[in-house]
Amino acid sequence: MIWALLALLGIPIWFIASILVVVFRNRKKVRSSPDVFEFVGPTDKGWSRRPSYGRWVSDVLIVHMGIALVRTDARQIAAVDCSAQLADPPKRINDGGVEMVLSVSGGDDIRIAVSAAGAEKAAGPFSVTR
DSSP, X not given: OHHHHHHHXXXXXXXXXXXXXXXXXXXXXXXXXXXXXXXXXEETTEEOSSOEEEEEETTEEEEEESSSSOEEEEEEEEEEEEEEEOSSOXXXXXXXXXXXXXXXXXXXXXXXXXXXXXXXXXXTTSOOBO
């Protein structure tokens, strides 16, 4: 249905298909990088259902968000604190979730939930304190 509407507006289907290929290729490239970890953030009703992906560049956390993972956010992190295991881990976190608190330089703290296997990557250049 949406394809027909866009075609009626004059946008060729080959153009839409090529944009979708580029978007999903970028998503695959970001997710398959060896230094990227998956995490979810808190919402008003628990944990987010849509995951975000992060990577460390020195002490700066680069976060890739959105369906195509093209929205990015960079935060300089001062310290990482790893809390205990989550009693009720989010659905996206399979093997026992760990809550981490990232202290932003000159700002608020960021809470994230990562898998136990991804906790080492999520700590980045900081040693994990429990």
